[in-house]
Amino acid sequence: MDKREEKTINKIHEAFVKLINQRDYESLTIQDILEEAKISRSTFYAHYKTKDELLLKVSHHIFEHVFSKSLEEEKSHDFSKDTFYNYRHLIEHIYYHVLDEKELFKGILKSRGSEIFMKEFRKELLKVADSYYSNYHYQGEIPLELKKSISVEEFIVILNYWIKNDFQESPEEVADYFIKSFIN
């Protein structure tokens, strides 16, 4: 990739991340991003069709860090034994990576108009839930699909609680909350 291209994309991403911690995604204009990144209008449109496309790309970039690694690591483990133990650690792992990007998650989750981010986030979390249920034979009274969605939302509510508490708890503690609300 051309050095100039790389530079502009970085500039745009950095400006975006900075601004999302100051105002809502919704109220953020492309105009604002241009000024913050100090690039020209046509340059932006050379890389992104819309503001949403930018958010989507930034989201994927974050999720690569938060999910890909953890899922790969856990795949090498023997999931058939100690299913629960491993799942707990996977969840903890993810919360741990979220902590690395805490400012961004804080900014986006509080923000209006972040449905694109949340939709992708849910997709990734659903993959995690899938990986659990592909090893654990589920026979609860609620449909499996619903059970999975519930666990995804539980992860998110706990994350919101964590953010609200300004990340006072450790990843272990919040993973504990998750597991307790998950089994109980």
Next chain:
Amino acid sequence: MDKREEKTINKIHEAFVKLINQRDYESLTIQDILEEAKISRSTFYAHYKTKDELLLKVSHHIFEHVFSKSLEEEKSHDFSKDTFYNYRHLIEHIYYHVLDEKELFKGILKSRGSEIFMKEFRKELLKVADSYYSNYHYQGEIPLELKKSISVEEFIVILNYWIKNDFQESPEEVADYFIKSFIN
């Protein structure tokens, strides 16, 4: 209230509800509402400062129907006995009222930019959770505040599942899902 005023407010509400079932709240413009409701620009602004204010008022109007009645009814019951039984019925009651407004809930919950609605909806559901825990002595391992938020989100996930299934289940069945994921 002046008859004319009442008429315009109805026209606006009706147009809004109709449009929200066709496109996302976010992409909906005031312009669109004016055309659909067949009113003039200045008339709209005589009643609402912004599109968000309109959504807020429409939301409150719906919640009056969905919540107020059910909460009042349940208040007259003796909550100290059969706490669980009563709670189950309260939840069922709410799902039942949601069914009355199914098209609107479907439209809004699927819609982008509906955070205002969801925020208010969560507030109302939290009141319901509060009413439960004010009678039931909670002593779980998760903080009570978090436990309440989890139950609110559970209600919403189940609602989304219900919508996705085009309301095939009965309110009894979905209330059952809620209770099962709530205690389990």
Next chain:
DNA sequence: TAATAATCCTACATAGTGTTCGTTAACAAT
């Protein structure tokens, strides 16, 4: 019927979007 007040219509300023195109400057490859 007269006073009141809501609606309408037109116009306007403002702000953001998305596109175009000629110019300038940085880069990669030889």
Next chain:
DNA sequence: ATTGTTAACGAACACTATGTAGGATTATTA
């Protein structure tokens, strides 16, 4: 070092939506 390529710039433009203002018109109330 030179040259062809291509990204970034910047200015201009059409377009769409917001929000405001004022006077004319019409419906309501008393």
